Amino acid sequence: MSGLLVLDRAATLAALDPGRLMDAVARALVAVADGTASAPPRIAALAPNGLLGAMPGHVPGLGLAAKLVSVFADPGRPGRSSHRGVIALFDADDGRPLAVLDAEPVTAWRTAAVATHSALALAGPGPVVVVGTGAQARAQVGLLAALRPADPVTVAGRDPAGVRATAALHPAGIAADGIEAAVRGAATVYCCTGATTPVLHRDWLAPGTHVSSVGGSHGPELDAATVRDAALFAEWPGASATPPPSGAHELQGLPADRTVTLLGSVLAGAAPGGHSPGALTVFKSTGHAALDVAAAHVVHATATGRFRRGG
Template sequence: MTGVLVLDRAQTRAALDPVQVTEAVGRALVAIARDEVSVPPRIAARAPAGLLGAMPGHVPGLGLAAKLVSVFGDPARPGRSNHRGVVALFDEQDGRPLALMDAEPLTAVRTAACATLSMRALARPAPRRVAVLGTGTQARAQVALLAGLGPGMAVVVGGRDAGRARQAAGLLPGASADTVAGAVAGAEVVFCCTDTAAPVVDHSWLAPGAHVSSVGGSRGPELDAATVHAASLFAEWPGAASPPPAGAHELADLPARRLTLLGAVLDGTHPGRRSPEELTVFKSTGHAALDVAAASVAYRLARAGGLGTEVDL
């Protein structure tokens, strides 16, 4: 095969096996913690109505890739934004372009995989009640990934729009829908997957010993200051505490000692949770190494399954 494999949205989604993506994302997180990846600072070109970001990265053994993603406001949905883009995968040995794929499903699945790994590493064992906050693409990806974990968890989707919350809950048999506060009440794990500009979680709502994963909030903080202050904090990379857009609103200007890398917990060099009563927070900002991980899985499975169109570039 010498051409470039082009995968449309449906083909990209079909090639993103959640189990294999989660395993690859775990490898990438460990590589980040060990400082084995090559990922330069993010850059973005700004237009009057939005921006175009560029995120290249290399993870040894997984691949070399770059994501181009635009973030523009959605006129049809005031206060919300559209994220559109592509991921280009290259051969890490000779630099040949291998594939071009849709960034939206890839980003959604790898982000949900990362958040799920944070639950496995940091939540108390065998959580019985899990809240997913949000009703958009990322929340749906999180619910869909939880559907593959098997029975035992009561999943509640919390959203401002009751109809959309019920639709998202419908992706997992037995899941239910509620308000945001209602979903959080009593939850041992809270997945925040919103496009908010202001906190959606209040510290007083959280159960003792809860684990919170926050993957949204690109326009503002998804978590309130009291939650951040009280929690043990975990992130994908040290730059999560830098100012946005590279870092997280919630973590900006925090001292480095407050942050532990999730990969360090996954590879056993950090204990993670230290007591049942501890509040743990994983704050995701995204990282190019995770795109590399997901793209490598999508390319391999697409080739094996005969997906996509090969073009000469």
């Protein structure tokens, strides 16, 4: 197919420019919140040992793309799963296929960008902790290192060797001895685990802490008390209105009077943001096709030199 760009994992990752990714993801979040992004409900085909999901989306000014992602149990890591796939980017004006990208780095880095936006919009100053040592935690630490290399980041987890390796990705990274001790002193906690039961507990969190939870695809990362006491934020209404895996485990069955504010509304100035001393805030990410569109746009534009040409 003439003109189709095909990028493997290394080339896709190399084209994920952090600053441009942050800008594009913010635009996508705002488009989700104001209803201008188009993304149908997720669908999946079930196989004996996993599933193949499809996530198409369109974001005005960013493009048209679809992600195909397989989620299968990882025999080498009991209790964890692999997420592998591709993203196909199309011309939004005439439908021409433009690029095929590796979905794994795109998913990890666009998720890290969303989590970082939540902290920038909602967290106060103070220590930053990343909980986890897997692919998503590594992407989160890598993005923070690219954006603010001088600001210390503490990494905590249950695997000491993994904690040290993940902390080493940041020039000011610190390896913590345990999750609870690290979280108790944090202003911002990025929770990036494959947990099936809570790894973060309400009594560990100081007044005013911001929690950005992006893991927990197979169960809750946060306990019910944390969710009960926090102001809640998400990428899209379905995070609380649809069941897992499209919705968040932590946001199921909320009382009728609980509000989940869209992060894009905060970024657009249509909903209150900013840090309130003493107020606990939780951003719960479940992912959204618009975010894949945003990241694919950045990868394609970077790889083809569009940004250098001012496009």
